[in-house]
Every structure is written in structure tokens, then in C-alpha cells.
Amino acid sequence: MSATPLACHTDLMALFARHGFDAGDVPILQPAEPFVELSGEDIRRRLFLVSEAGAEEMCLRPEFTIPAARAWLSASCAGQRAQAFIGPVFRQRADGSGEFIQAGLESFGRTDIEAADAELLALAIEAEALLGPARRTIRMGDVGLLAALTGAMNLPAAVVRRIRRNGGAGVSAAEPARTSGLSAYTGVLNALKGADPDEARAFVKDLLSIAGLKAVGGRTPAEIAERFLIRAEDDGAGLAAEQAALLARFRAISGDPDAVSAEVRALSADAGIDLDAALDRFDARTGFMAARGIDLSRLSASAAFARNLDYYTGFVFEFVAADAARPAIAGGRYDGLLRRLGAPADVPAIGCAIWLERFGDPA
Amino acid sequence: MSAADLVIGIPSKGRLQENTFAFFARAGMPLSQARGARDYRGQIDGMAGIEVAFLSASEIAAELARGAVHFGVTGEDLIAESIPARDEKIVMLTPLGFGHANVVVAVPEAWIDVRTMADIEEVAAAFHARHHRRMRVATKYLTLTRQHFARHGIADYRIVESLGATEGAPAAGTAELIVDITTTGATLAANGLKVIEDGTILKSEANLVAATGANWTHQAREAARQVLMRITAEETARRMREIRTRLPQPLKPLALGPFGATMPFGQPGGEVILHCPVGRVGPLSDWLIRQGAKAVTVSTLAYVFKSDNPLYERLTGGIG
Numbered sequence: 001m002s003a004t005p006l007a008c009h010t011d012l013m014a015l016f017a018r019h020g021f022d023a024g025d026v027p028i029l030q031p032a033e034p035f036v037e038l039s040g041e042d043i044r045r046r047l048f049l050v051s052e053a054g055a056e057e058m059c060l061r062p063e064f065t066i067p068a069a070r071a072w073l074s075a076s077c078a079g080q081r082a083q084a085f086i087g088p089v090f091r092q093r094a095d096g097s098g099e100f101i102q103a104g105l106e107s108f109g110r111t112d113i114e115a116a117d118a119e120l121l122a123l124a125i126e127a128e129a130l131l132g133p134a135r136r137t138i139r140m141g142d143v144g145l146l147a148a149l150t151g152a153m154n155l156p157a158a159v160v161r162r163i164r165r166n167g168g169a170g171v172s173a174a175e176p177a178r179t180s181g182l183s184a185y186t187g188v189l190n191a192l193k194g195a196d197p198d199e200a201r202a203f204v205k206d207l208l209s210i211a212g213l214k215a216v217g218g219r220t221p222a223e224i225a226e227r228f229l230i231r232a233e234d235d236g237a238g239l240a241a242e243q244a245a246l247l248a249r250f251r252a253i254s255g256d257p258d259a260v261s262a263e264v265r266a267l268s269a270d271a272g273i274d275l276d277a278a279l280d281r282f283d284a285r286t287g288f289m290a291a292r293g294i295d296l297s298r299l300s301a302s303a304a305f306a307r308n309l310d311y312y313t314g315f316v317f318e319f320v321a322a323d324a325a326r327p328a329i330a331g332g333r334y335d336g337l338l339r340r341l342g343a344p345a346d347v348p349a350i351g352c353a354i355w356l357e358r359f360g361d362p363a
Numbered sequence: 364m365s366a367a368d369l370v371i372g373i374p375s376k377g378r379l380q381e382n383t384f385a386f387f388a389r390a391g392m393p394l395s396q397a398r399g400a401r402d403y404r405g406q407i408d409g410m411a412g413i414e415v416a417f418l419s420a421s422e423i424a425a426e427l428a429r430g431a432v433h434f435g436v437t438g439e440d441l442i443a444e445s446i447p448a449r450d451e452k453i454v455m456l457t458p459l460g461f462g463h464a465n466v467v468v469a470v471p472e473a474w475i476d477v478r479t480m481a482d483i484e485e486v487a488a489a490f491h492a493r494h495h496r497r498m499r500v501a502t503k504y505l506t507l508t509r510q511h512f513a514r515h516g517i518a519d520y521r522i523v524e525s526l527g528a529t530e531g532a533p534a535a536g537t538a539e540l541i542v543d544i545t546t547t548g549a550t551l552a553a554n555g556l557k558v559i560e561d562g563t564i565l566k567s568e569a570n571l572v573a574a575t576g577a578n579w580t581h582q583a584r585e586a587a588r589q590v591l592m593r594i595t596a597e598e599t600a601r602r603m604r605e606i607r608t609r610l611p612q613p614l615k616p617l618a619l620g621p622f623g624a625t626m627p628f629g630q631p632g633g634e635v636i637l638h639c640p641v642g643r644v645g646p647l648s649d650w651l652i653r654q655g656a657k658a659v660t661v662s663t664l665a666y667v668f669k670s671d672n673p674l675y676e677r678l679t680g681g682i683g
Contacts, residue, residue, distance in 0.1 A: 181478030
């Protein structure tokens with residue numbers, strides 16, 4: 001950043017305000033629980049935890065999204081809100097200070113999904129231009145495409161989870177069946193094919209009592225039985241060769257958004273899998289982007305691009321400089337977040353974070 | 364005592380302390396606590412310029428990381444857990460042959476469907492979906508647990524920090540599974556827990572560890588050189604036997620190769636003195652007799668001091 005950080009902050013907030021994002025504020029001190037519960041150990045080891053005598057564990061905010069979402073929930077549980085934040089966030093890091101300035105944009109409750117996606121990206125591009133020369137690659141994708149594909153392929157839940165976590169990477173052709181505690185029960189699994197949950201539960205209870213085992217620890221016999229039943233239906237063999245080939249082809253698709261969409265359409269036609277709804281949403285978004293004046297050739301889209309976490313549910317993007325390992329701007333859509341924080345149903349939500357320190361002196 | 368002294372962190376209690384005392388005594392360096400067992404400072408009898416600090420094993424790991432002690436005796440588990448970027452901060456000099464224990468993932472025995480980390484991954488995801496909260500892992504090994512779980516692609520869990528009686532957490536309902544240290548597994552079994560097949564995160568034993576960030580004065584280096592020379596002398600002696608004999612013809616050193624034996628003093632006046640690894644003594648003696656020896660005697664060695672000092676070289680390689 002330049003020698004006058006405050007001026008650049010003011011300019012940024014003015015830009016955000018012109019696009020309908022009001023200046024927001026959330027306390028620096030936050031309950032740690034939602035971050036741990038939603039983001040898991042990966043974020044927890046970066047938290048600055050603070051303990052307060054006799055009270056819940058607190059932390060210094062590591063980002064703006066969860067605090068903003070919690071504030072939205074406690075304020076209204078309904079309605080639209082678009083807010084911009086700028087200020088210090090705190091993460092333990094091997095290199096650099098644990099305190100750094102981040103800007104965040106958070107929009108909750110907007111139901112015109114594809115237009116909101118395009119507008120956020122347009123705003124991020126303007127913010128990048130305001131902060132210095134626009135010299136970054138914009139990578140983008142849509143988690144919804146992968147979700148639609150894996151849903152239509154009828155894959156076992158465990159495989160889908162691994163694919164989603166890795167954006168399709170890591171699940172290579174003909175992944176071998178992994179050894180499992182269930183492998184010892186082949187006969188049982190055959191017997192349980194088509195059994196109902198009550199039978200399975202009674203069966204697991206018998207197994208436990210024969211072995212003289214008491215159910216100790218948070219899983220009930222019913223939960224163990226459920227896993228037996230699921231495995232009885234699906235032999236856990238992982239991916240068939242043609243499924244692996246299909247995923248590999250999907251993963252290799254990249255280009256500008258229109259090219260990606262066309263190739264995924266071709267793939268879905270070849271495989272006889274209906275991805276039209278997801279692709280129509282993808283194309284609608286591309287249309288809004290063009291209408292917003294975004295230069296589509298700047299976008300490096302890829303069918304399997306996903307940001308980490310199973311947090312994102314749709315559009316995802318990041319701005320990465322050629323010489324940088326980490327993005328300077330990153331964000332996307334996370335419609336499931338508010339429900340996981342206590343809302344009765346999914347709420348449309350989109351946002352991004354801007355790491356101001358990564359807009360250093362232009363090379 | 365002066366600021367230039369070599370400071371050695373020694374466990375302040377329990378089996379680890381007993382074994383450490385025995386180890387140093389064997390190496391001819393008896394440790395003493397100046398004013399009895401309640402004193403936290405001590406010395407090595409007969410060696411000047413060395414200060415012994417009695418600390419808990421976890422404090423020793425922390426003091427090594429800070430460079431507040433030069434040497435420390437502590438478990439690999441604590442080193443791996445508590446010293447990030449360990450290669451920059453410490454040098455593992457030598458394992459000590461005691462304090463063996465494994466850091467393992469253990470689950471309730473009643474989880475009959477769970478045998479591997481892959482099972483845990485599935486169970487954790489199902490648990491998260493069903494209970495709307497993450498499965499809890501009780502442990503004091505936060506770093507080791509995160510690394511191991513990440514390696515196995517497990518994300519649906521959270522750690523509950525446990526500072527004692529971790530094995531009781533599942534029965535008490537404060538966690539679903541644990542990561543803990545175990546020697547025989549008996550405590551785990553007594554608590555209705557079983558170890559996961561690929562859940563052994565680390566096989567640990569007590570190590571002599573050096574801190575790269577300590578104040579390595581000339582005196583401290585010299586004291587370290589002597590300590591390491593004595594440790595090496597004892598260790599070499601323990602692994603070797605001395606074999607003496609006389610042969611009608613000179614022995615060719617190359618012939619000793621297959622036995623891993625050496626002839627440290629040559630063979631002046633026809634007497635042959637060999638050092639041979641314990642396990643090869645029988646075959647070598649037999650071979651010597653077939654070469655014409657009338658008698659072969661084998662004896663244990665107390666110390667084998669040599670001009671080279673590999674542990675000290677490892678130390679200077681690490682601290683520069």
C-alpha cells in the first residue's frame with residue numbers, strides 16, 4: 001500500500017458505498033465457537049484465542065464474513081443487507097504480522113443470484129484498479145457445476161465429499177477401494193442388502209453384545225447400523241473407470257466462461273447427463289458480467305475451480321498476481337452459511353475479502 | 364556457575380528422570396541435585412562448566428525452542444508437537460533407547476465398523492451431517508492431530524484440548540475419540556478404546572536434543588564436546604565386545620569386513636585386539652580359531668573413546 005493508507009481506505013469505502021455497500025462494523029472480539037464449528041481446525045490453529053474467566057472462548061476476528069453473518073441474523077433474519085468492512089483482522093501466520101488490514105464485502109438476502117454474482121465481481125475489479133495496476137489473473141469457477149455433475153452421476157457420498165473438497169483433484173482414475181473396518185463384515189453386508197433400519201440396528205446391537213462391548217462415546221448403535229446399511233447398498237469400490245474418465249475430462253475444462261460452458265454442455269450431452277439448469281445459471285451470470293462491462297477475456301474460468309472448504313455453494317473467484325502464491329482478492333457465494341449459523345433455511349449470500357497488504361509496491 | 368556454562372535440561376520426575384540419570388551415569392557423568400531431590404538445579408559430578416536444569420519434559424521442549432538450554436532430554440512427541448520449524452531450532456543428537464511410546468488415534472471399541480483413518484473420515488462426515496456439530500477429538504497433541512487428520516483428508520472434526528486423563532474423554536462424553544500417547548495400550552483398553560490401524564502418528568522415544576538458538580560460547584562448545592564424547596564412548600562400548608587372540612600369521616584387515624569388526628590398535632607383536640559388534644562375536648571367534656588361533660577371549664568394554672566424535676560433528680553441523 002502507499003504511504004497514505006487511510007486515503008486509500010476512504011476511497012475504497014466510497015467506491016463500495018456507490019455500489020450500495022454501506023459501511024459496516026463488527027466487534028474485534030468474537031466468540032470462537034462459530035469459526036471453529038464452521039471452518040474446522042484449519043482456521044482454528046490460526047485464531048488468536050482469548051479466554052475470559054468463566055465465559056465462552058473468544059477470539060480476535062480472523063475475517064469479516066462470519067461476524068457479518070451473525071450480525072445479520074441477530075438484527076433481522078430477513079431482508080437484504082450489503083455491507084463493506086475495512087479494518088484489522090487477526091490470524092497467526094508463519095510469516096508477517098498476525099494483525100493485518102483486510103477489506104470485506106458481504107451481501108445477504110439478494111435473490112437475483114446471477115446479477116449479484118456479476119456485480120460483486122465487477123466491484124472487485126474496480127477495487128483492484130483503485131488499489132494499483134490491474135495485473136492479476138482472475139480465476140473463476142462455479143461450485144454448482146461440480147455439485148450438479150456429481151449429483152447426476154449418482155456417486156457414493158464419501159466419493160462426492162472427497163471430490164468436492166479437492167475440486168475434483170485427488171480422485172484419480174479407478175481409485176482403489178480403501179481398507180475399512182467394514183471390509184471384515186462382507187457376509188454381514190451381503191445379509192443386510194435390502195434390510196430395513198430396524199433390522200440393521202438389532203443386528204449391530206447383537207454384534208456389540210456378543211463382543212461384550214458397551215456403546216461408549218457419541219455414536220449410537222443406530223448410527224453404526226446406518227453405516228452398515230449404506231455400505232451394504234454401495235460396495236465402497238470407489239469410481240468406475242468411465243466415471244473417473246468423465247471427472248477427469250470435466251476437470252480439464254478451462255478457458256473463458258463461454259468456452260467452459262460450451263465444453264461442459266458437450267460433456268453432458270456425450271455422457272447423457274442433464275446439467276442444463278446449472279449451465280443456464282452459469283450462462284446467465286456470464287451475460288450479466290458482459291453487461292457490467294467486464295472484459296471476459298480477463299477471466300480464466302475452469303470447470304473444477306473451487307476455493308477450499310465446503311463453504312462455497314456457487315460462483316467462486318480469486319485475483320492472483322503472477323508472482324504470488326496467494327490471492328489478493330478472493331470470494332464467492334455461500335448460500336448455506338446462514339443456515340449453518342442458525343437461520344431456518346438457506347439465505348443467498350455472497351462476498352469477498354481484499355488483502356490490502358498484497359497490493360504492495362507494483363513490480 | 365556462569366553465563367558461559369553449558370545448560371542441560373533434564374526431566375524433573377518419574378521414570379523418564381530415572382532413566383536419564385541411569386543413562387548419564389553409564390556414560391560416566393553422574394548427575395546430582397545439589398541440595399537433594401527438591402532442588403531444581405544440579406551438576407555433573409567431576410565436570411566443571413555444566414549446569415543441569417531439572418524441568419518437566421514439556422518445559423524442556425519449550426526451553427530448547429527458546430534456546431534457554433543447550434541440551435535437553437525430552438520425547439520426540441513433545442518436540443514434534445511444540446516446536447514449529449524444528450530443523451531451524453533444534454538438532455536431534457541421538458535417541459536414548461528409553462521412554463518409548465506411540466502417539467495414536469483411538470476410538471471406542473464399540474465402533475466395530477471403524478478400523479482405519481478412512482473409516483474415521485466417513486464417520487466424521489456422517490456425524491457432522493447428523494448432529495449438526497463436528498466430531499470432537501480430545502488431545503494435548505494439537506499440531507500432530509491436525510497434521511495427521513489433514514493427511515487423511517479429514518475435515519469434519521474439532522479438537523478439544525485435554526491436559527490430563529485424555530483416555531477418559533469418550534466415556535465422560537466430552538469427546539468422541541482421542542489422540543494420545545500410549546506405551547502398551549493397556550490404559551486405552553481399560554477405557555474401552557482401540558487404536559486405529561493407520562492411526563499411529565509418531566513412534567516416540569527420549570532423545571538428546573540440542574538447541575541451535577542457545578548461547579554457544581566457546582566454553583559451552585567445549586563442555587558439549589566432552590559430554591558427547593563420553594556418550595559416544597559409552598554407546599560404542601555397549602554395542603561392541605573386545606576380542607583378543609594370537610594368530611600364526613598377520614591378520615589382513617580386509618578379512619574383518621564381513622564381521623563389521625575393527626582392529627583399533629593394529630597388531631603389534633602378533634597380539635590381535637579386535638572390536639566386534641555384539642551379534643557377530645560368535646562367528647568371528649570361530650573364524651579366528653580356524654585361522655590358527657589357539658585361544659580367543661571376549662570381554663565387555665566400559666568405554667571406547669575415539670579421536671572422531673560424530674555426535675559433536677552433528678551438533679556443530681546444526682549450530683554452525
